[in-house]
Amino acid sequence: MNILIIGGGFSGMAAAIQLRKLGAAVDLVEIDEGWRSYGAGISLGGATLRAFLELGVLDAFLELGAAGDGVEVQLPHGQVIATLPTPRIAGHDVPGGGGIMRPVLARILADATRAAGTQVQLGASFTAITQDAEGVEVTFTDGQRRRYDLVVGADGLYSKVRQTLFPQSSQPRYSGQAVWRAVLPRPPEVKGATMWAGGKVKPGINPVSKDEMYLFVTEHRPTNPYVDSATFADHLRGLLDDFSAPLLRWIRDRIGPDSQIVYRPLESVLLPQPWHVGRVVLIGDAVHATTPHLASGACIGIEDGLVLAEEVGWQGSVPAAIAAFEQRRWERCRMVVENSMRLGVIEMEGGSKEEHAQIMRDSLMALAQPI
Numbered sequence: 001m002n003i004l005i006i007g008g009g010f011s012g013m014a015a016a017i018q019l020r021k022l023g024a025a026v027d028l029v030e031i032d033e034g035w036r037s038y039g040a041g042i043s044l045g046g047a048t049l050r051a052f053l054e055l056g057v058l059d060a061f062l063e064l065g066a067a068g069d070g071v072e073v074q075l076p077h078g079q080v081i082a083t084l085p086t087p088r089i090a091g092h093d094v095p096g097g098g099g100i101m102r103p104v105l106a107r108i109l110a111d112a113t114r115a116a117g118t119q120v121q122l123g124a125s126f127t128a129i130t131q132d133a134e135g136v137e138v139t140f141t142d143g144q145r146r147r148y149d150l151v152v153g154a155d156g157l158y159s160k161v162r163q164t165l166f167p168q169s170s171q172p173r174y175s176g177q178a179v180w181r182a183v184l185p186r187p188p189e190v191k192g193a194t195m196w197a198g199g200k201v202k203p204g205i206n207p208v209s210k211d212e213m214y215l216f217v218t219e220h221r222p223t224n225p226y227v228d229s230a231t232f233a234d235h236l237r238g239l240l241d242d243f244s245a246p247l248l249r250w251i252r253d254r255i256g257p258d259s260q261i262v263y264r265p266l267e268s269v270l271l272p273q274p275w276h277v278g279r280v281v282l283i284g285d286a287v288h289a290t291t292p293h294l295a296s297g298a299c300i301g302i303e304d305g306l307v308l309a310e311e312v313g314w315q316g317s318v319p320a321a322i323a324a325f326e327q328r329r330w331e332r333c334r335m336v337v338e339n340s341m342r343l344g345v346i347e348m349e350g351g352s353k354e355e356h357a358q359i360m361r362d363s364l365m366a367l368a369q370p371i
Contacts, residue, residue: 002149005154010302011154019309021309027118070097070193072195073196126139178218182261187247218344
């Protein structure tokens with residue numbers, strides 16, 4: 001079987017690794033010639049670590065990232081009010097969560113993608129996709145044409161494949177919140193993830209290596225204007241002004257030019273099924289991009305790659321594999337996107353803490369289930 005994956009993000013790389021295990025010939029094209037991954041740290045739950053185990057990259061993550069159990073919740077002045085459990089669903093000897101620098105995780109997956117035998121072409125995309133009942137012909141930006149049994153669109157939030165297949169589909173929607181992230185030295189006392197319960201500003205930290213951690217701060221921003229990067233450090237420090245917790249004061253004083261600050265307006269999209277036209281199917285952020293409230297966006301994208309490969313291996317035809325993939329993925333991905341959005345609304349409106357806690361609990365229990 002010849003398979004093309006368009007997009008070299010987390011979901012596309014996961015699909016490539018698993019499809020190669022079936023013996024399929026897999027081409028992956030990525031428009032960024034440097035195959036770069038932007039951003040600071042990324043928080044990961046137990047379901048993501050379980051996916052890493054299946055992909056064969058868990059050991060690399062544990063070596064280069066940071067893993068731990070539980071999430072401590074504090075009041076703005078530092079009093080601990082709860083510890084959220086993170087079940088060890090990747091195995092009894094694997095912590096229930098963790099964090100890593102996003103570029104480091106991208107490099108781990110890129111190395112595994114190439115090691116699996118995927119033919120990777122960088123600085124390339126497609127200009128046309130035509131298909132019949134037996135296959136798909138793709139014309140590439142370098143003028144080449146190749147024919148495939150299956151094409152996987154994994155090209156992210158602003159997917160060109162989605163626009164080609166579904167030109168009238170909904171565009172990503174701004175949520176009303178933005179997130180700030182920064183990289184900082186990790187003090188010895190920081191053993192795991194911590195979040196502070198405040199008003200409309202929600203800070204947290206998570207270790208991403210043996211000597212680094214990242215700060216994430218969610219802010220309510222009703223509109224989505226351009227933000228000058230020259231103002232990032234001052235603005236981020238200002239968001240922490242009302243928090244007197246000693247660790248946050250220490251962090252605030254160290255935010256500066258070397259903090260690798262990343263600002264991102266939070267957007268989401270949930271494309272109704274079908275996620276395919278013929279033998280071309282969409283996965284990952286191309287169909288279900290989510291806000292980070294459940295720390296599960298990367299998780300469900302990577303899971304898409306695992307499940308699609310499973311169904312390609314189990315089913316007798318490409319159409320049957322795509323149908324089975326969509327049936328397995330819809331409810332889980334819908335739950336993550338819609339529950340994450342609802343958590344954001346509750347935070348912005350100062351809504352029910354009980355509802356917030358119930359959604360978190362129900363969502364994490366669902367994510368712990370087999371995929």
